[in-house]
Amino acid sequence: MKSIIAESLTERSRQRALQALGVFCGLAAALWLAAAEAPTKLVTIAVSPLVISFMMVFGAFISRWSLPALIRGTSDIGGDVRQVPHLVVWGILAGCLWAVGNTLTIFGVRDIGLSIAFPLWNSNSLIGIVWGIVFFRELRRAGWLRWVGVVGGAVIIFGGALLLSLASTSQTSSQHPLRGVTAALGAGMMFGSMYIPYRKAYISGMNPLSFVTFFTFGEMGTITALTVGFMGGVAPLWHELVRFHAILFWPLLGGFMWVVGDLFQNFAAKYVGISRGVPLSNTNQLWGLLWGMLVFGELRSAPRGVIAQVVGGSLLMAVGAVAIAFSSAPESEYISWKEAAQRESDLYQIDPAYVAMSMEGKERRDAPFRRSWLDWSLVTAATSIFAVFGMLAVIPHMEFNWLWLAGLTSAMLVVLAACGIMMWKTTGFN
């Protein structure tokens, strides 16, 4: 093995610091990813799932350029493209997968509700674990205890998902519970396979802030094609957008929240791998359950047995995720991660020093970064778009519990600040 990558990240204290950061990022991702799905409840007031998905992705598209510009400026993106141009393909493909998955989630929510669909598409953590082991040497040389923690946790998660699907198909008032379950599980497969590009990018040295800027072209292009195709043309889509213009702000905001959560998830995947980072962020299922039950009043008239199945299934999934998360990577497994990184460096002739610095989460440039006029233009444009839609917005005629809405929102903001500060201090968002 070439010495630069092999000799990187050898200090155990640095490993622990990055692992702790990765764990916190995964948990922070959970709060924001759960909240991002809340606007999908608009399907219950007859807004087309495709319109909701389209606006959510548009919100994500705006945010994926403006947030990196705000955090570190866009000059890093050029540097990453010069070092690893091939990863642009994976970035775009990951966006395509996300767009299909997100659209499937909306059909799932429509047919079986948020509090049941959510845990089902979180089966993506199982898929992510498999790909992490198969493609990226995760858990290699980790020891039997880690295998038990991760694989055992995955089995528990699967058991929880089965319990939830039984609850939904036996008790739902929907005429299409099987369709809803299929859509939710299909979304899980999309999201789970989306993590292949994530991990590939980060062991190759790319900054997550760069990765998401290419990701967003895949997602925006795919969702536009899907929406236009399914609706029968641009004119019907435009008609629907005009018809529902007063509530478009909400899925737009959902897209922004998704990007915040997704950035946290990307950094978790970078620092603890997808086999651990994804289950951690999939504790969003519990937050999704809270949103569904506390804010939107889902399942309040369901029999006790069904509620017990839903709560039990969700808790099982959470226990499994925690078991996985606390099976931290030992020194020997880091060697396997470096071998995976070495494969990418050899295959694509990537500068080993570039890869090594990235694995350490260290600054790769000599001078501090500066934001340019382009960065401020992007931020200004994005803010203006949100402001315009916000001025048009009305609160939809749905039942909310405002107290719980305020409580969950406050929790999100506190975690954002705390995790953001930790990321800045530990890695400078590298």
Added chain:
Amino acid sequence: MMVGENRTVDGEKSVWWIVMFHDVQLWVPLAVFLGGLILLRAIQ
């Protein structure tokens, strides 16, 4: 090395050839994506 310049491995294959024909880490997510499109069409 600038964007668009042919990066070669051992002076033989370009990066883009490697991407398209030699890296299974592309084929798997690509196949899943196509399967997802079929599923969407079926349930829509």
